[in-house]
Amino acid sequence: MEEITLNKYSEVKPKFLKRIIWLIVNKTIFRCLVGDKLFAVRNAILRMFGAQLPKRVLIYSSCDIYAPWNLKVGKFSCLGPHTEIYNKDRIVIGENAVISQGTYLCSASHDITSLLLPLVTKPITIGNRAWVAADAFIGPGVTIGEGAVVGARAAVFRDVEPWTVVGGNPAKFIKAREIKD
Amino acid sequence: MEEITLNKYSEVKPKFLKRIIWLIVNKTIFRCLVGDKLFAVRNAILRMFGAQLPKRVLIYSSCDIYAPWNLKVGKFSCLGPHTEIYNKDRIVIGENAVISQGTYLCSASHDITSLLLPLVTKPITIGNRAWVAADAFIGPGVTIGEGAVVGARAAVFRDVEPWTVVGGNPAKFIKAREIKD
Amino acid sequence: MEEITLNKYSEVKPKFLKRIIWLIVNKTIFRCLVGDKLFAVRNAILRMFGAQLPKRVLIYSSCDIYAPWNLKVGKFSCLGPHTEIYNKDRIVIGENAVISQGTYLCSASHDITSLLLPLVTKPITIGNRAWVAADAFIGPGVTIGEGAVVGARAAVFRDVEPWTVVGGNPAKFIKAREIKD
Numbered sequence: 001m002e003e004i005t006l007n008k009y010s011e012v013k014p015k016f017l018k019r020i021i022w023l024i025v026n027k028t029i030f031r032c033l034v035g036d037k038l039f040a041v042r043n044a045i046l047r048m049f050g051a052q053l054p055k056r057v058l059i060y061s062s063c064d065i066y067a068p069w070n071l072k073v074g075k076f077s078c079l080g081p082h083t084e085i086y087n088k089d090r091i092v093i094g095e096n097a098v099i100s101q102g103t104y105l106c107s108a109s110h111d112i113t114s115l116l117l118p119l120v121t122k123p124i125t126i127g128n129r130a131w132v133a134a135d136a137f138i139g140p141g142v143t144i145g146e147g148a149v150v151g152a153r154a155a156v157f158r159d160v161e162p163w164t165v166v167g168g169n170p171a172k173f174i175k176a177r178e179i180k181d
Numbered sequence: 182m183e184e185i186t187l188n189k190y191s192e193v194k195p196k197f198l199k200r201i202i203w204l205i206v207n208k209t210i211f212r213c214l215v216g217d218k219l220f221a222v223r224n225a226i227l228r229m230f231g232a233q234l235p236k237r238v239l240i241y242s243s244c245d246i247y248a249p250w251n252l253k254v255g256k257f258s259c260l261g262p263h264t265e266i267y268n269k270d271r272i273v274i275g276e277n278a279v280i281s282q283g284t285y286l287c288s289a290s291h292d293i294t295s296l297l298l299p300l301v302t303k304p305i306t307i308g309n310r311a312w313v314a315a316d317a318f319i320g321p322g323v324t325i326g327e328g329a330v331v332g333a334r335a336a337v338f339r340d341v342e343p344w345t346v347v348g349g350n351p352a353k354f355i356k357a358r359e360i361k362d
Numbered sequence: 363m364e365e366i367t368l369n370k371y372s373e374v375k376p377k378f379l380k381r382i383i384w385l386i387v388n389k390t391i392f393r394c395l396v397g398d399k400l401f402a403v404r405n406a407i408l409r410m411f412g413a414q415l416p417k418r419v420l421i422y423s424s425c426d427i428y429a430p431w432n433l434k435v436g437k438f439s440c441l442g443p444h445t446e447i448y449n450k451d452r453i454v455i456g457e458n459a460v461i462s463q464g465t466y467l468c469s470a471s472h473d474i475t476s477l478l479l480p481l482v483t484k485p486i487t488i489g490n491r492a493w494v495a496a497d498a499f500i501g502p503g504v505t506i507g508e509g510a511v512v513g514a515r516a517a518v519f520r521d522v523e524p525w526t527v528v529g530g531n532p533a534k535f536i537k538a539r540e541i542k543d
Contacts, residue, residue, distance in 0.1 A: 005438050006439070007418055007438045056188060075188075076186050096296075109514075110495075114541070117493060131291060131293065133291075135318060139514060151338075153336040153350055154350075157529075170530050177293055177294075179294060181297070256369075257369045283466075312474065315466070316466065333471075333499060348519075349517075358474055360477060
């Protein structure tokens with residue numbers, strides 16, 4: 001055990017150059033294209049880097065996206081200000097979903113059974129009409145069901161059933177979501 | 182149910198122009214007025230936008246305030262670095278209160294009984310001598326009682342009794358606060 | 363009790379000038395030295411301000427450090443992007459430790475038994491081979507044992523035993539960490 005040191009850790013970094021170029025674009029041009037009205041320009045840039053976006057998706061200029069080529073968002077959905085989309089693995093967001101400000105979608109972790117902590121990634125799926133409230137955290141491999149609500153600051157490490165409300169850290173079931181429309 | 186889509190969502194945005202102007206001021210001039218000694222200049226700017234501030238209030242230059250006209254702070258209170266005052270609804274902070282770095286006061290939410298997720302706002306009140314520690318989250322409608330302590334990283338969704346200490350996410354009662362002065 | 367007001371609060375600020383100079387360096391030059399390859403330059407700057415760093419430590423350019431002279435990090439360890447090292451008191455990190463992005467190491471608090479909320483600081487110690495995952499919070503006086511894992515978004519206020527996994531807010535024991543290497 002004593003022989004293993006983290007300096008031997010090496011991570012496969014596919015599309016490294018593309019990633020660097022996108023990072024610069026995200027932190028400069030993308031950031032400057034502020035406001036609701038320029039959403040189509042931002043989406044066009046994201047599509048150039050491989051994101052699958054229909055016409056009417058609202059992604060804020062302060063959103064940090066790791067890899068647009070690993071992102072798919074359904075129509076009428078919104079990624080709010082200062083959201084962090086850490087999609088080393090694929091992140092798929094449904095239609096009419098709302099990801100509120102400050103939320104962190106984290107698709108990567110480490111294998112803690114090894115001292116070298118090798119990277120492990122798992123996709124994240126967020127269903128249609130789900131709402132992930134402010135400052136929430138969604139861990140790798142999690143599926144948020146259709147219409148589910150993740151409360152503000154909740155930290156979600158397990159799947160969330162459709163049309164339920166969860167909250168807390170770790171997130172727990174609070175109640176079923178009833179629609180009165 | 183299938184007919185309702187979020188593209189039909191529309192939010193009333195009162196004082197829209199004032200809000201834009203303030204946003205620019207907050208992110209530029211306000212940010213540059215760093216240091217304890219310039220607190221009076223920062224306060225003067227906030228008062229121009231409608232904030233109710235007595236003479237001796239310390240608001241850091243890295244503080245993000247949504248609407249100064251919805252903010253009232255009592256004397257000798259402090260809003261620390263990188264605090265976020267999301268006062269779509271009124272936020273009132275008492276005297277001798279301390280809001281530590283990274284805290285998020287969030288006065289807005291959505292009505293989850295409707296698929297359109299209409300905005301709902303509720304005021305936040307923080308009592309005299311209360312301390313909200315680093316990185317805490319205070320939700321809409323919450324009242325923090327006089328002298329209460331909200332622990333670091335706590336997420337508060339219910340009222341906190343005066344002179345009590347709460348912590349965790351969701352925040353729970355930890356103990357009564359005893360003063361030995 | 364009514365006579366005590368926070369305007370009488372005064373905090374001892376040792377090395378005040380050094381602190382200001384370092385703050386400016388941290389927010390400007392240090393920030394610009396991006397990338398893995400410039401880690402040695404960043405470390406050299408940190409050493410000039412008193413940090414105890416062996417040759418192979420990786421500290422990201424977006425890391426905020428309060429006082430390099432209160433920081434000691436062991437070889438092959440890493441402080442990730444946007445970590446916050448609030449070391450008013452001493453923070454010692456072992457060898458082969460990983461502090462992931464967004465983590466907040468907070469060595470300061472206030473004495474809540476006094477209305478003046480005097481500052482109290484306690485050192486933080488993180489053992490060899492420990493992993494503190496993304497966005498975690500480590501409070502003052504906490505020792506994270508060797509090989510321990512602190513889950514993403516966990517908030518730790520008590521010591522963590524070696525080779526255990528904790529998570530949640532407040533952080534609780536989840537399981538022992540088994541190594542299969």
